Amino acid sequence: MPVLHLYNSLHRKKEAFEPITPGHVGLYVCGPTVSGESHLGHARPYITFDVVNRYLQHLGYRVRYVRNITDAGHFEEEGREAEDKVAEKAKLEQLEPMELVHKYTSLFHKGMHLFNTLEPSIEPTATGHIIEQITMIEGLIAKGYAYEVNGSVYFDVKKYAEGHNYGELSGRVMEDLLETTRELEGQDEKRNKVDFALWKAAPPQHIMRWKSPWGEGFPGWHIECSAMSAKYLGTQFDIHGGGMDLQFPHHESEIAQSTIAHGCAPARYWMHNNMITINGKKMGKSYNNVIKLSELFSGNHPMLEQAYHPMVVRFYILQTHYRSTLDFSNEALQASEKALKRLWEAKEELQKLTNESPVTDNSTSDAEQKVVKLLGELEGFMADDFNTAQVLANFFEMVPVINALKNGQLPKDAISAASLAQMKESFTRYLEDILGLQGMQQNTDSSKLDKVIAILGDIRRDARKRKDFATSDAIRDKLAQDGILLKDEKDGSVSYTLQ
DSSP states (O other): OOOOEEEETTTTEEEEOOOSSTTEEEEEEOOOBTTSOOBHHHHHHHHHHHHHHHHHHHTTOEEEEEEOBBOSOOOOTTSSTTOOHHHHHHHHHTOOHHHHHHHHHHHHHHHHHHTTOOOOSBOOBSGGGHHHHHHHHHHHHHTTSEEEETTEEEEOHHHHHHHSOTTTTTOOOHHHHHHHSOOOTTOTTSSSTTOEEEEEEOOTTOSSOBOOTTOSEEEOHHHHHHHHHHHHHOSSEEEEEEEGGGIIIIIHHHHHHHHHHHSSOSEEEEEEEOOEEETTEEOOGGGTOOOBHHHHHHTOSTTOSSOOOHHHHHHHHHTSOTTSOEEEOHHHHHHHHHHHHHHHHHHHHHHHOOOOSOOOOOTTOHHHHHHHHHHHHHHHHHHBTOOHHHHHHHHHHHHHHHHHHHHTSSOGGGSOHHHHHHHHHHIIIIIIIITOOOOOOOOTTOHHHHHHHHHHHHHHHHHHHTTOHHHHHHHHHHHHHTTEEEEEOTTSOEEEEEO
């Protein structure tokens, strides 16, 4: 086994991975804020770190994977004072906050299940760890690095920067932060503009509130991850992961408060996946290009030409290195759909191939040498900062060999029995076990279901002719909720995929 090297964002270079406790890995990944439905932007980090988790287990490590749920706080440091995303959305949807949290947590879990991500070892919630957060804040106040004003508590960034490098992770310079941080209405109670909130006093209209030594309020965004990671992984653990957009202020603030509270930085290795763009543009409400996972799977979004199978999305994400930018487009996803189908058909054909010839020396066979080389590189690519893109490229180079064996263009013994067995094992181990891919299975044996789908397809076509798009979309969306994804073909027919 080659030594695993991963890119440590803290030092901006690849480093050999050495766990704190031999044979064990503590992995913490920032989870979603469940104030709304999960969207395409959530797909990349959780698929990325699912592969990290899978590969670490493949190497023989016992992994404790902690991924939190932010169900309180996360008010906007750059927006309206004390705006709690969960509480604000609950008002809009006329739901109790915990109703909203349950609704969107369930949808998040459903999306992760469709992506075939392994469940984390522990999934703590911010609301379930208020006591731990209050205790940590009390410790920061006692050490002189946090202060209370009008029932709110802030971390003193300027004092921290006197003896520590605030900005080491993100590359921000303290002096520049002091000059460029915006003045926000209602935040003049802070000593410095760069100070961040650990606890916010709850105004009378605020729904989610808890008692604290400073009055009723709710926790800030950054403190929850520090408190929960310390509880379940210890004051210092191995890997902290998340999207690149979390480097500042979230992860930078985690480092600062944890360093003071525990006397050490929280994680030894920091991993960040790059961002997703759509047709070259950043995802955002102002661009009207935020695609929810349910819309992605059903095709019910104006920017989508069709529904996309969850495995197509997973496959597309893994075709690009996690630290590279990734641009989503219909053309790219449709190409990935065809590529995944081609790869999986080759995988299934490979399982049927046999070599019953006597053991012969195939060392001079070009096909044998090619396969041996490609298989031998797989482990090295994964150990080189989880290079899933190169792993997939190697498998695609083996597809023509498999097809040539199947079609008789190569003799059956062109690949030795040992190499053939290794190919079969590697296709399963790497594609399924490590990359977490699955085939896009269609239930072709269910003639009754085929007939029902055909009837529904006729109803949808008639509805569209009448410009009754509400009915057409409702049929597709309701079927998608039950795991049946419709796809409108160019010839006017309708195909479907079962989840």
